[in-house]
Structure formats: structure tokens, C-alpha cells
Amino acid sequence: MSAIEITNISQAFNLGMSNQVDALTDINLSIASGEFVSLIGPSGCGKSTLLRLIANLLVPTSGAIVVNGKSAKQARLDQDYGMAFQQSGLFEWRTVAKNIELPLELKGWDKTRRQARATEMLELVKLSDFANHFPWQLSGGMQQRVAIARALAVHPSLLLMDEPFGALDEMTREHMQSELLSICRASGTTVVFVTHSIPEAVYLSNRVVVMSPRPGRVAEIVDVSIEGERNDATRDNAVFFQRITAVREALRGVEMSDHVRGIEDR
């Protein structure tokens, strides 16, 4: 079964007004259960918009989105997905553990069950010692890990991430990438991941969706298919570099039609 089925999605902001923006046109995308898909493309090509449409934080101007076999809205009401953004978005008045418990509270879980799950998630992101710290007492990378733990707390089948590692330094970033992969591999979570980094997209994904701007369209889908488990050795793999080149070429194609900005080549 496919986790996400996107058919003929178009999204226009300020429809019919002089400042109308056609953020997305005619997007078709099918994401299989357990698949890791990255969205990459120049700034303003509608990556975040597409993610917010899947999350039902926006309703598309036209087209249909099916998540886990139901409408995007029903999937949101059922808390089928977890979300993480570039800014960790932790609540500063809650401890780390309480931040992770937030989605569970809203699901109406009782206290013991919540605490057990929070403990489990903290172990997963290796922050057990910081359960009772407040977010502002943690480093940026640690905050991001808490945000990911929060997104995973309900054990969602789907994870939506918008440049979650964008604010991290290179070392922490690579470390987090490996952790994310192992977490998702262990739980079979489907991931839609927005990034500006080509190596990051290639390292993490089964498929990389290259988007073009104005109006946002799917320009090309690069199948990564690197054999075996991904680990630090993957980063030196010849196939890895081939795929990076493939994505870069695809982005160049996009560049021909429009000026590309904001793609990191690291």
C-alpha cells in the first residue's frame, strides 16, 4: 500500500488577486510505505508548501491527497504523522520530557503511559540525562533531537520533516542523519524530507524528488538505490557520488529554466 498518494495537486496563494502566487502546479507523487523521499529544489519552489499540504495544514486549491488510505484531514485528526521543522519549535516552559509528552497529552494518554513513552523516546535520541532540563539549557543539536523525539512520540507511520538539520553544524548533522536512518529503519517509518543539501538527500533517501520553481513542479525523480545498509562508509562510495552528480544535473536542468539559489553543494 502506498503511504501517500498525491494526484494533480495545485496550490495558489491569494487566488484571483493581483498578487496571486502559483506555488505548485500539477504535482503527482506516490510514496510507498516505509520509503524515504527527499524534496529538493531552489528556494521558493514550493517544498514547504507541499509538505504542509500533506500535513493538511493547507488545503490544496485543486487535486487530492490520500494519506494512509484516508483523506489528509482524517490522517491529521488521527495523528498519523509527526512533524519536525528547521526551528525545533520546543515550548520553552516545558521540560524536555514534557515537550515529548505534548502530543501524547493531546491524545488523552494517562500519565504513566506518557512518561513511559517519553523515557523510551529519550533513550532513542540519547538524551535520557536531560529529561528534566529546559530547552534553553540545551545546545541546538540537542534541541533538534528533542523535536525529532517529539515527532516520533506517537509512533507515527509517517514523518514529515522540513530542513530539520538545517541549523546544525556539519558533524552533528551527519550524526543526526545516521540516527534518523536507523530509527526509521527500525520502525519502518515513511519519511518525506525537505532539504537544501544534495549529499544529505542522497545519503538518506530511496528517491530524491527534484522540483523546479515558478510554478513549482516535479522536474525529475532520481532513484538512489545504493546497495546495502547506509553508514559512514556510504559517504565514500562511488555510487553515492554518481547519485549526487545525477541530482546536481537534474538541478542544473532546473537552473536553465530559472535562476537557482540556495542549493548547497556539500
Add this chain to the structure above:
Amino acid sequence: MTTVATIKKNRETVRRVRRAILFVVSLLFVAVAWELYKAVGPEAGGKIFGWKLLPRSNNNAMPHVWDMLMRYNRPELRGSDRKIWSVVLAGAWFSFRLALVGFAIGSTLGLGLSILMARFKIAERGILPYLVVSQTVPLIALAPLVVSWGGKLHIAGWTWPRWMSAAVLGAFLAFFPVAVGALKGLTSAPLASHELMDSYAASWWQTLRKLRFPAAIPFIVPSLKLAASASVIGVVVAEISTGLKGGIGRLIIEYAREATGDPAKVFTAVFGAAALGLAMSGLVTLADIYMMRNRPKEASA
């Protein structure tokens, strides 16, 4: 981590002690300035550039600081054995309780209004202008009205106590800063946080309790401080203009009438009123320390 936290906490304590010392020093400074002016200022007042600015420095207009302090230990009236400090203290305590009631009513009302305004944009447009206008009505004009309205209230055997009018006038001044401050706070959470709550399919009330309200605390706390001093002003002015007995406001006008014969007396009551205001804001400061204990210190500084 813990050592860093301890150092921060110690630093916080040091800062508070320093602030307390500074406060005492500034009081001393005012006293010294007062006496200095008495020493060099013109007995009969004076003019600067043709403006009548300088107050008279004689003992009738400006009693010595020590005379004022000594006055506390002498009887309120000749022949009575009740020392004036106990009268002033009792008056301040009476007014303090009224101010507290006014503060509680006002803050609750202000908070309720702010939630209403945050919930319904229409309510904000419809209510906010009236709130602003309400604060331009002079309290002195309002006081007799409240007293007469209250006097007409009889609900199931319950009659409006006289002191209630003073408390209501305190509330009238107190609710405004809370309503405005809380409204600003309730709408202060970033869009991303709201989207997060939406992604959890949280209801409006859940979002209020778990996001909007906690996010509003740093805005509500300073507005409560304003409300605390406003409620004291409201109560004291109401006591004076409605002639309510028992409070510090009443003492001030009574003693002011005796200013020619006993100039230090009125100051004992004035200081009592100041102490009352300090007590109120001290109470709110405690609440502040409690509510902001887990917030980033940079933000609260």
C-alpha cells in the same frame, strides 16, 4: 550542567540582594535630599525665572524626617493611648484587603476579556476601543455612581457592603493593563507553534491551555504589576471620594486637615499608603518569581 545552574541561581540571589540594598540606599538618599533642601531652601518659598517653583522649607510645610518618624510613636489624638503607628497599620491593612479584592476581580476580568478578544476577532474590534475609553473616565466622577448603584443592589438578602464600591473601583483601574497585556501575550506564539498544535488536531481550548496561555505569561506578569499598583490607587482614591471609613485613604484626608497644628501627622499616613503599594507589588513580585522560575533568564531580565 548543574554547576552552571547553581552559579546562575547564585547570581540571581546576588542580584536580588543588590536590588534590595539599592532600594534602602535610595530611600536614605531621598531623606538626605529632603533635609538638605530644608537647610538651604527659602523659608517662605521662592521663584525661579519668575515661576513659583520652590516650596516653602519651614517646618510646617516640610517637617523634619525624624519628626515624621517620631510621630509614629506618639498617640493619634491628644489624651488617647492608641499610638499612631497602630492606627496607620490598621488603616493600611484595611485598604490592602480592599486592594487585593479589587486586584483579584480586575485581573480575572482582564484575563477573561483578553481570552474573549483572542478567541473572536470581532470581540477585539468591538471591545478594545471601549476598554481604552473606559480608562479616560475620571475615577472621582465614577466613585459616587458606583456607590449609588451598589446601594440599589439587593440580591436574595445580600446587600452591597460599602467597602465593595472601593474594591470595584480598584478593579476598574486594575483590569485594563491585564486585558491589554494578556491579549498581546495570547497572540504572541509564533505561527509554527500554532501549526504544531494543528498538526496534533488540538482544539481551540487545548491550544489556549497548552500554548497561548503559557506563551502569554511573560506578558501577563508585568501587566499584573501595573494592575497591583493601579488597584491600590483605585482603592485609596475611592476611599477618599466616597468617604469610606477605616482605610488609609480616609486617614490621609483626616490628618491633612490637622496639617497646620501637626504637620508630621499626614506624612505618617502618606508613608503608610506607599508601604501599602510596596506590599502589593511585593506580592506580585513573588508571583513573578514563581511563574517565571523555569523561563530563560535572558528573556525575563
